[in-house]
Amino acid sequence: MNGPTCEYCGRCLSVCPSYRHHLVETFGPRARIDLARAVASGELVPGERYHEAIKSCMQCLACTEICGKGVDGAQIILDARLAEGDGRLTMKRRLEKLVTCALLPRRELTRKVIRACSLFQWIFPLDRRGSIRHLPDALCGAAGKRSMPALAKKSLFDILPERIMPPDNVTQIGEVALFTGCFGGLVNVEASLRLVNALTARGYTVFLPRAQSCCGAPAQLSGFGDAFEKAQAHNAEVFAACPDMPVLTLCATCHRTLSREYTLAGKELAGRIVDAAVFLRRHDARFGFDSPLPPLPAAALLRQQERPISATDPLVVAVHDPCHFRLDNQVKHAIREELASKPWIKLVELPDPGACCGGGGISSLKNPDIADELGEARARAVIESRADIVTAQCPGCVLQLNNHLKRLKATARACHTLELIGK
C-alpha cells in the first residue's frame, strides 16, 4: 500500500464516531489502518474480527482530515473493502450486493422497488420509532434510512426534458450538465428542480443526460469493485456526449465518488465535476445575481410554524456540513456565502461543527446503531441552535436529519441547501 505510514499517535481516535461508539481500539482508525496494512502485506490472516473492524468505518473522512502525517485512513479502509470484494458472501452480503450492484444502477427498477416497499411497509410491524424492523436491513439502508424514503411523485427525468433552456428574457451565457444521483433524481426532486431554475435564471442551458446512472458509491463503499468500475465506465460514456460542459452534482457522496474515486475510465469526467453550490457562488461572485425576496415558499418548509419571513424577522438557518466535503473546503464556504447573501436568511452555526450525522453513503446500512446515535446527536444540536431550518448540501444528510428531528418531535426541519439558495 502506498502513502505515508501511520505514526500510531492516536490523534484520529479523537474524531472517529465508530471509536466513540465502541470505545474499543480495534474499531478506531489507528487499528483499522494497521489491520488493513497487515492483511494487505500478508502478515495477518483476516478473521471475523477483521471484517467487523473494516465494516465499522463510517467513511466520514474525519481521520483523514485530522492526520498530521497525511495518512488517508478512509481510503485505506475503502481499498480494504474492495480487496474483500466477493470473498465472503454471507446472506446479508448477498443482499447488499443485490441492492448496490444490481438494483441501484437501474433507476426505473429502483423506483418501482422502493415504491412497492413503501406500499407494503405498513404490513410489517413497526418498532417504537416508526422505522421498519423486518424489511431486510440492506434494502432499507440503501434507501438512506431505515424506513422507505418518500419518493417524489414523478422522477426528475419525467418532469424535465433532456435539455432545459434559459427563459427568453435571459441572455444565454453557457452550458452545464447535471449529475442528479439517485436521491436528486428520485427522492429529493425539489432540490434538483430548484437548481435547474437557478441555473437557467442565470443564463445557463442545463443538459440532463437521461442515461446517467448511480455513481457507484454504494457498490464501492460495500466493497464491490466490479460493479463500481461498471458504473464509472457507464457514466464516463454518458457524459462524454458533452465533453466541454462542467458536470454539476448536488450530493456530497456523489461528488466525492465522481471527483476523487473515478480514477480509471472516469478520470476525464472526474476533472469536470463541480459542486452545484460552488458553481453558483462562482457565477454570482463574477457576474452578480440579484435574488429577489421570494414569495416565501421557504415558509412552507416549516410546516408547523409558518410565519411571514422578512429581512427584519429572517429565517434562521443552520448549516450541516456533509462529511464527504471534508476534503473540499471551498464547498463549506460557498454555501455559507450563498446563504448569507439572502437578506431573509440569518445563519447560525451548529454546536460541534463538522460532526457526522450518520446519513452519508451507506453508513446506516453498515452500522445502523452508530448511524442512529449520530443522527440523534445531530438533531439535538439543531434543536439547541434554535434554527428554523437545518440545511445540508447532501440529500442523504437531509433525509437522516429529518428522520431524527421528527423522532424528537422538533419543530425544525432539514432541507437541501439548493432548496434555499436556488430561490
Added chain:
Amino acid sequence: MSLPSGIADELKKILGPEGFLESEEDLRSFAYDLFASHKPDAVALPATVEEVSAVMRLCNQHHVPVYPRGSGTSLAGSPVPVLGGLVLCSSRMNKILEVSVTDRLARVQAGCVTGNLQKAAAEKGLMYPPNPTSCLYSTIGGNVSTNAGGASGAKYGVTRDYLLGLTVVLPGGEIVRMGNRCQKDVTGFDLPRLLCGSEGLLGFIAEVTVKLVPLPESIRTALAYFKDAAEAGSVVTDIVSHRILPCTLELMDGVFLKTVAEVYGVPCPEGAGAALLIEVDGPDMVLEGQMKTIEEICNAHHAVGMEFAHSEEERDILWKARRGGTAALVRQADRLVTLDYAVPISLLPRALKIMDKLAAETHCNVVTIAHAADGNLHPMVLYSPSKPDEAAAYDAFCDASTRAILELGGTISGEHGIGLEKKAYMPMQLGDEQMRIMRGICRLFDPYGIMNPGKLER
C-alpha cells in the same frame, strides 16, 4: 502465546464477551503506542471498578502480567505489554461523575478523555489547566500515570498539582481510595501524588478527583522572531526574571519555522532563526502592562519581527505555526521521535546550543521546540529507521544528548515519562539509592511484580 485456558475462561466470566478480547486482530490493536509495539496475550476492557478488582485478583494469583492502558498515546512505550500478559484498558470507564463548582473539583473515571474533562469544567466557568498536546485523545488515567504536563506548565503546573484523590485497584484486588475532596490535607504520606507518574507500576488507577480553577478573564497572544534559538532562549529567561509568568511560551527553532513556511506558506521575516509564541492570561487590566513589558524585552533582544493577536481568529493564525509545524515535519520523515528533556530555566539557552552542536557532530537531523518557560525542551529527531547510518546517528544523538542534559543538572524526561525509551538512563540520573527505594516501593504495592513488568529495571 496465550493465557492458560482456565484463566481466560475466568476472565470471560468476569468481563463478559464484550470486555474480554483475544482474537489476533484485537491483540494487534492493543500492542502499540507511539514508541514501541508488542502483542499481549489478551485484552480486558472492564466497565466498573469491581470488574477491575476481580481481574487484578485473578492475575495476581496466577502471576499474569498486567499492563494498564488508556488511549495508548504514550511517546515512550510505557503501556506496551513487552512480556505479553493482559492489557487492562480503561477506555470503557470514561464517565464524568461530577463537576462541583462549590468544592472546585471534578471526579471522573480513568478512561475519560482529558479534553472532555476540560470541556465539562469550562461549561461551569472552571478550568482544568494541565494541557498535554494529546489532551483531545489521551485519558486522564494515562495523564495521571505519566504526570502529564503540556504548554501551560510554567504557570499552571502539571497533572500532579491538581490531584486531590484517586481510586486505585492494587494487584491483590483491594480497592483503595487515596486522598479526598479536601483542598488541604496533610494526613499521612501523599499517596495520590506518589501514584502520579508511577507509569502503571503500582496499581490500576480507576477514578480521579482533580482540583479546578476559575477560567481566566482573558488571554493575549504574541509571536516574536529572533536571529537564533539561543537568543530566543535568553528572552525567556529575561521574561521570567521580570516576574511575568506566561501561560504559554513556546520556542521554535529555525528549521521548524522554515518547514512551516514551506508547507503552509506562512511568511516568516527575513533573518528569523527562531520564534517565541507568548501568551499571558488573567484580568484584562493586568495583561496590557505585561504585554508592553514583553514587547520591550523582545526589542532589547533585537527581535526581527513581532505580531500580536487582537481576536480569536488572529490568535489561531499565530498558533498555526506551532500547531502545523510538527505535522509538517512529520510528513518529511519516515519517523519522528520527540525527546523530552528539562533543564533549569537559566540553562535553557545553553541546552539549546548543546543540542545544535551534538546534532551537527552526530550528523543527525534534529529540530528543537520547547515549552520554554518551564525549561522543557523537545529535540525532534527525523530519520529513517531502515537506513543503518541514520539509525546509528539517531542512537548516537540520543546517547550524547542525554548525557549532556544530565551533566547540566537536567532531567531525561520532563513530561513524557520513562517507559522503554529511557529505561536504561534512569539509574544514571537517580543513582543506586533512589532506584533501590523505588524498587522497594514497587514490591510493597506489588509483591509478585505483575504490574507493567519489563519497564523499571528490576
